[in-house]
Amino acid sequence: MALDLSLSSSAQRGTFAQFPGHVAWFVLSICAIGVWNLASASRNTGSPGATPIWKLQLLFMVVFALLALAISLVDYRNYQLFAWVFYAAVILLLVYVALKGKRVMGARRWIGLGPFNLQPSELAKLAVTLALARWLHDDAERRKEPYGMFGLAIPLAIILVPAAIVKFQPDLGTALIVAGTGFTMLLFAPVRWRTIAILGTVAVIGATVGYPHLKPYQKKRIETFVNPEGDVRGAGYHATQSMIAVGSGEGTGKGWGQGTQNNMRFLPEQHTDFVFSVWAEEHGFLGCLILLALYLALIASAIDIAAGARDRFGHYAAIGVAGMLFWQVFINVGMVIGLLPVVGVTLPLMSYGGSSVMTIFLALGLLANVSMRRFVN
């Protein structure tokens, strides 16, 4: 089995002709908005003299966009080959982080890499996507029946092992995205309806039984979500301040750099998890409409690419990317606007962070790859 890197020049040209240009435009638009917004969100943070974080973010985007392009050039079936290796490597990294990682604010999530910190949990999203796509692809060859309970044991393990490790870092938000991405992919596998029903019931019971085992701050967040005004100065503070920021943006917003919630630092994590509230405050409903429309277009494109994928692996991979994007956008925005409880989930290409940008671009590279090879044998 050789790596198929030597495509003919005509085929190469044909492949490039299939490059999903519309996806690139959506992504670049979001990136532009993201950097611009970050420049406003970070005006009052960081030490004077340090490189502004919007410049760093721009650097991350350029570097990882180029990496994504490079990734899209190599037929994804090569990645399919290395899916298990990648998966195993990420699991090892997660275990390493859990034991030896850099502790920041009570959580071990990072591996120090010189000036940067790598967050392996971000890579776990990709690892699950690739591994699950590979397994579902391979298994479809052998299987004639839809999946029952036992059949789902392995894919569930593929999802839950990294999700569980991430959960105990603790990083509930990322764990949810890892699991959400995986389960979304599973829904596209041939699973018996009865099995889905049973798993759903078990999940509900599990959540009920599991609630007492949540950390106090997590419980508080859920209680706060149910009644955000109940404890405005305490746990509800973030939720309330974020909603005030979003609501006060009204129709067209206060203008770039004019957000008072932003400028006066009332927003928690205003350049990472709550970056959307800065955008909403300064650009209003109109700005939100534009940004969410771009995300919707991106996710719809990913679904479309999944529909046109050449094979099951490509299909599942594209679904994984679509699911990852969808859950991150939905959970993050939902949390910022008070539709969902507060969990630490980044907003793709809007939140500041190298690991986050890297993961999204790797995923997008994979998506473009699937799209470009729809007609390739």
Place this chain on the structure above:
Amino acid sequence: MSLLNGTAPGAAQNEFRPKLAWATVVVIAAFLALFGKLFWLQLVRGDEYRARAEDNYLKEVRIPADRGLILDRNHVVLVDQRPSFDVTLTANYCGRQCEEVLDRLAVTLDMTLEEHAAALGRLAEARGKKNARFKPFVVRVDVRREDVDVLEAQYEDLPGVDVQPVPHRSYRYSALGGHLIGYMNEVGPKEMETLNAELKKGASEQPPYSLGDYVGRRGLEKRYERTLRGVDGVHFVPVDSKGRALDVATVGPEEKRYVPSRPGQNLVLSIDWRLQEFAEKTFPATAGVVAAMDAKTGFLLALVDRPAPDPNKMSGRITAAELRSIYEDPLQPDLFRAIQQHYHPGSTYKAVTAIAALEEGIFRPNTTVRCPGYYTMGSHRWRCDLESGHGAVDFEHALGASCDVFFYAAGAQLGADAIAKWSRALGLGRPTGFDVAGEVPGVIPDVAWHDAKVLGGYQKGMAVNLAIGQGDVNVTPMQQLVMYGALATGTLWRPQVVLRVEDADGRVLKTFEPEARGRLELQPGTRETVLKGLLAAVNQPFGTGWWSRLQETTMAGKTGTAQVMALGAQRLKASELPYFERDHAWFAAFAPAADPKIVVVVLNEHSGFGASNAAPTASALVKKYLELEAQDAAAARPAGVASGP
């Protein structure tokens, strides 16, 4: 390779199509939910959230309004404002170091242990409550300028410490006029609720009181609290989430965030401060009252009331020990004697007995009584002031020389009821209506009163005592003033002290008119007879006030000596008695007798005889009044007579 090429192109598509359609629907539905919530937050409730965002970053800083001034009739400033440098501490900003910071402050400011303990108490209180942590509390009010400089130099070592200039009431003449003017101090929690409820009911523009605010506590400060208190302004200062003030141009123009305060209204008193200061200087008493009233209007010209605590101290600048010493002082400095203390009127009351005797037809204007130096009724004997006796005396001589026997005789025939009737006609026995602070009503004992209050009930001899202002008759100095005003002009005035309310620019907002509460209706001849006696008292060599007569004008008046203790067998001079056993000296007068312009009452507590210890002050005051009148007339003449021939 089967692994890589195992699936035919498009083979998967058909299998996935329906699920992908569902997925698209789910994604669109989820986004619609996001749009819906955004629509609700930003478009439906946007205004409300915008307001809350502004509440967040705009800290409301109150700009205290200047309290109205208190001025005398010539606009001499008696009470105004000065900056007080108050040292405050904000618990949130010193955090765990607060105790250390307080210790350092204690050294710098040379705090007493008591003060230090109080500050620690306030710190504990501030830490206990969630919102109080951000509210600065006062550690020491009114530090010296040198201390301000020292504190500023130590700024780095004193986190949370601020020195704030706070407008503070300045009573320019300290204790002079203290009871009349009153003072201010911090509003209590219960009182605040009441005051705020009143403000709300009156739909006042004034913002509600908050803890730490000062409120008028006594005298005019209390009575005219609402008038003097201005309308506080407000400054919205942009702050970040840590409460630090920010200089942010983006939060709109400064003037939009600034509502200026409006000063309170000024009180213009009828007091002539030149006269007041003169009276304060001339009056030799440790304790007592000098009251002067415009005979034609009832407005007060001077009101000395001694002793009085310094309002500058009472306004939150007093230690517990000092305050205790005031309340334990046997001289009772917290008592507004002019209206809140009962005194026997002594011989000044003989004018009442005289009127009663004439009006009731007991005596005629030319009646004479022989005074052997004593008066007997049954087995009881009353001494006259002059032991050797006055001989035959008529009204003029009896009032002038203050013969007791003449009035004993009148009283014995009048009885308590007739004396009480004419006392009431002269305004005694009820409050004068001096609307500044609570008044005691006085006691005018008639037969029924004695029956109710005295063991054994009314005895005829009691009227004999009453006739010379002893026994159970009690009056206030203010009542004496009103009574002698009525003798002077026939009008019972309601004594007033506020002439006008003016705004900060001097525009008149309200003028108070003279208010007559009654007329003294007498038979022809009565007033003339009594007046003759009052004139004799000052202007005849036999008169008790002969040494206080004036060259400049004819003053009519009456001396009085009110016994405090029952007299022993032997008469002692005042200086031989302990202070609190000495008699009170009275003098009540008006001038000029032909056309009275000023009424003066002097009460010198525990000083002995009215003639020597009260009359000189009154006469000096009348003289000063006439001088000032002439001086003012001369100053006004060039302008006033410009068009004259």
